[in-house]
Amino acid sequence: MNSWRAWTVWGIGVFAYLVAVVQRTSFGVVGLEATERFSAGGTLLSAFTVVQLVVYASLQIPVGLLVDRFGTRIMVSVGATFMALGQLQIAVAESVVTGIIGRMLVGMGDAMTFVSVLRLVPVWFEGRKAPLLSQLTGMIGQVGQLVSVIPFLALMHATGWTQAFLSLAALSVLVIVVVLALLRNAPPGVSAPREGPTEGTREVLAAAWRQPGTRLGLWSHFTVQFSGNVFALAWGFPFMVAGQGYDASTAAGLMSFFVAVALVAGPPMGRFVARHPLRRSTLVLAITGLTAVAWTAVLLLPGGAPVWLMAILVAVLALGGPCSMIGFDFARTFNPSHRLGTATGIVNSGGFVAALLTMFLIGYLLDVQHALGLSPGGLYSLEAFRVALAVQLLVMAGGTLALLGVRRKVRRDLAAQNVHVPPLREVWAQFRSGRRR
């Protein structure tokens, strides 16, 4: 099945996802221009991102159900249509309300893309290739952030707001044309989504949720990805500049380092997952543990964190994105193909719900400390950030407990099918005796 046709279909899907990431991140890189255009301060501007993320996260499960029913081709082209309309709206918007409506449309279209594109992998490629190809899908999509930061920003400076956003709308129109012309849901002779068993929406959703493997994916995605999202999308920049006192160019350099590490880490993680499918959750727990340790060090160090320590934190946070792809691998391996979109949607809501919840809690804790006079250094002082950002450790702990609980259930079910996951100490002992021999 791994013909040139499969690679073409996958390549188009990945292109559509990359463009969705450009649309998603484009507004964030033109903060200064947006402040001027909408006469809005930081809080109001952050509403653009929050609203977009809320729309994205709340649509994941409906989109999953729809992609199982209508297939990738329709969903990705409808998504690109919403994103084109959203960017068109932003291109001409001059008030906060009209701008936010544009970002909502972009969030809707973006929500329809990733889950739909990921569905192509197991349909067009043999199972053994799926972990690496899923990782590559996620990884190549992240290049969209660089497209926003470099060519889009340059275009904005050269041609101005309206032209730059019209160009982004045109990019999504290109996606619609290419997808409708060349993307097919399944190879000839393989049943497309609509041809699967005809379960009702409620049954599909209930069956995907009842499957403990789906919930293992959800909690993996929830636990390992959110801290990186919170850092990259909301609080990383203010923490480094206002809290730690770094200059803006150092903070921007660390943000680019974040994207670079996320790009490099994808393929080795994909290979690990393909080789050690019984150790997927262990990798999630290991990266979550590293994240907790790195945050603890940065938050506890008296007098602020040196740049090298912040770089270690950023590298660890960047691993969370690729590692969260393990969540989708759980969805794929524990669900039948006709329920895959729904299960993937459930998993993908995890990290984004956790990120939104944590972003809100951090903002709330900063405000409360300020209002109670507990942060004499100012709203964004290092001391205030130490307390507020520590809330992430609680969210991580909650996610880890939920993950461990559902993993026990998954392992019981596997044992009933005669698949036993040997304890790590046994694997380690075997490895050592093998080496001695």
Ligand SMILES: N[C@@H](Cc1c[nH]cn1)C(=O)NCC(=O)O
């Ligand atoms: N885990 C991310 C994607 C990713 C892959 N490598 C780094 N990040 C994810 O959940 N993506 C969903 C989306 O819509 O982008």
